[in-house]
Amino acid sequence: MxxxxxxxxxxxxxxxALAFSSAPAQAFSFNTGDNLGTCSGLLPVPGTLxxxxxGDGFGIIAKPDGYLLRSKTVNGVTGIGIQATNPxxxxxxxxxxxxxxxxxxxxxxxxxxxxxxxxxxGLAFLYRRAELGTPNFSDLINEIAYVDVFGAGGVDLGTGxxxxxxxxxxxxxxxxxxxxxVTGNFTGSGPGYANISNPFGNQGIEKLVxxxxxxxxxxxxxxxxxxxxxSVDTSIPEPAALAGLGVVGAGLVLSRRRRPNKSN
Numbered sequence: 001m002x003x004x005x006x007x008x009x010x011x012x013x014x015x016x017a018l019a020f021s022s023a024p025a026q027a028f029s030f031n032t033g034d035n036l037g038t039c040s041g042l043l044p045v046p047g048t049l050x051x052x053x054x055g056d057g058f059g060i061i062a063k064p065d066g067y068l069l070r071s072k073t074v075n076g077v078t079g080i081g082i083q084a085t086n087p088x089x090x091x092x093x094x095x096x097x098x099x100x101x102x103x104x105x106x107x108x109x110x111x112x113x114x115x116x117x118x119x120x121x122g123l124a125f126l127y128r129r130a131e132l133g134t135p136n137f138s139d140l141i142n143e144i145a146y147v148d149v150f151g152a153g154g155v156d157l158g159t160g161x162x163x164x165x166x167x168x169x170x171x172x173x174x175x176x177x178x179x180x181x182v183t184g185n186f187t188g189s190g191p192g193y194a195n196i197s198n199p200f201g202n203q204g205i206e207k208l209v210x211x212x213x214x215x216x217x218x219x220x221x222x223x224x225x226x227x228x229x230x231s232v233d234t235s236i237p238e239p240a241a242l243a244g245l246g247v248v249g250a251g252l253v254l255s256r257r258r259r260p261n262k263s264n
Contacts, residue, residue, distance in 0.1 A: 135188030
């Protein structure tokens, strides 16, 4: 192998390494306190903010306007929910559970880029219904989290659901053709935590809206939950990095034109 080819191949290898490994780790967790950026203002529990941005660029916003993000810890796991304007009396702005996402509340999770691929999404405080055994939290139903998914430009990509199953040790994640069982402790002795791996496959997303079924009753015995963590799949090369690889690849083609070599 001549020196020119060695140089070009080394450049190609370096470009590949840059494309796939130069991006910093993009992951945050309210449970560990990692990479929270301005969202660190939500800790220690119970902290409140109307919105915040994590250290890796995720934006988190409480909706409707005027509502607040609020942190809580259950059985060793810390996450965030939403506090409404009126956490006491039923009526407009009533909040059945003031530190979880429940009826009439929406948590917007804005991705760092408009085509972000999520590696995982962690949700907590989800439990099976009380009649299935003790310990329990008096829930009347097996709780369900709804996740509305939007792509670049706000394109509606559908809704994923995470449903606690009767065994209290499994939750079922469904998004289109993606179906997976997630293990955890969804009884009253656990945090009701599920970490969903590759929840949307390789589908790039721009925004998630975390919510519950809006037809449910407005009380604490219905579905409610919180956000714990999320991370980006950094193995997907950035467009600029791919462009760089194209330049290096062109150099390799020119080198071959000067001196033909066998195919790689």
